[in-house]
Amino acid sequence: MSSPLILASEPATERPRRLLIALGAALIAATYVFLVVVQPAEIAGGMGSAASLVSLFGFLGGGALLVGGILPMLTTSSLVIMPLGIALNIAIGQIAGSLGMQIYLDAIGTVLVAVLAGPAAGAATGAISNAIWGLFNPFALPFAAGAALIGLLAGLAARYGAFRRVYLAPVAGLVVGAVGGLVAAPVAVFMFGAAGTFGTNAIIAVFRSMGDKLLVAATKQGLLSDSVDKIVVFVIVALIVYALPQRAVRQFPFARTYRVLGSRTGTASGTMSVSGAGVGAGSTGASTTPARGNDTGVP
């Protein structure tokens, strides 16, 4: 890393545009409050077109502002894994959706990026990934703000130690999933009349047959599906990052600074790659681990 051809590192982390971030967050919050407080009565008969417009523009615009504010402050190492997270989200989410599962599994990449590169990168990954996915599957588009929120919360959870122990990850997943479900429900209702996969619609149908309003039924379904989904996603991501070679984890300043993986991030103990072997995935992971120990020079 000392070649004269390499530019001085990290000067490009321009100042985050706090105004843009604040505006984006405010827009998303205002949209959500508007949808929940002002509109629910209208849902029964043909719903007002204003509601779907507000949800589209509020959440998409808020997501775009957030991304615009966050991108300038990201380092190259964060930027490089964002496409990876996006590709994982879309590839796995598409499979889960086409199998008609009751959970979505479309946030594995977002949570992975959030754990390794921090809440800002996680939020940007979530928003951009739904925007790109929208080109293949337009139903993902309006959920961009919810995905950004999940990335943000997952990053914060990682920062405060939710991934240092494997049993803490599902707890964090439960909380993040509940919040995510609350935010996603009005979007699903106002944009698509709560249409989802067969699995999620079956759950809504149960609540509807009990006489719930559509928004209430969709919110209950969101709370249920999203919590379970995020618990699964957080556990999967925790098991994956525990199996990662240290070199791969330590290239991320966020993971180093906040000791996201606890003792696994440090130079000391050799407990890593064992948890991966427990689920039968360790062999490929372990074959890359010899890097440990001979790269202490990585900054």
Next chain:
Amino acid sequence: MPRRRIYNPLTELLAAVLLVVLVLVVNRWEFSLAVLGLVVLPAVLLSGRPRQIGLAVTLIAGPLLVSSLLLHGLFFPEGTTVLLDLGVARVTAEGLAFAALMGLRMTVFTAALLTVAMTLDLADLLATMTHRGWNRKLVFVVGSAVGLIPHVAERARHITRAQQARGLIVGRGPLSRARALLTVLTPLVIGLLVDASEHTRMLEARGFSSPGPRTSYLPDSDTARQRAARRAMVAVVGMFSAAWLLTAAA
């Protein structure tokens, strides 16, 4: 066989998005049907790959349509005109109308965006974004993510085959599925992350984080006339939406 490109990808994307906005604003099944028949269908037929687009639209919108019809057709407690009483479920006219409205909206949504996306020349779009001076980090993330998706899918297939050769059997239970997912995901993510760290170094060596404007190797396919047309489209749709919503509210 992609069709000959007439308009800049940015113009086409914007047109599709504005069409979706119009459908949302007007919010009537007659209008959605008209848009579908008069605008989207000809666009699909002229796109040069109608069969693939038709298949994709069916695959994505079809299940949603069916499940939406089942959900609202059978369970719509607000409905008063009962057509068929099945005990727990009742078929109501209001529920069916709601399902039709939502179903047509979803079909327009899917068909318009998919037609543009499936004929999109990504390199052209990225070049246009660079020429228009969009944030280069955004251009990088979008470009490499879209490029990475087929790569990830291909790699996941290889790893799945390798693990199956080593005795991976996916059972029906959720636990077995989760284990199978992990045995494929872990090596996949590790490989991708190792690649990513190499990319970081390569990009740094090529001055990725240095400030300053970027140039694109591809020529700018955008024209002043198309820029004007894009602004005009946004203005017209914006004014129409405002007028429509105001008259509806009054």
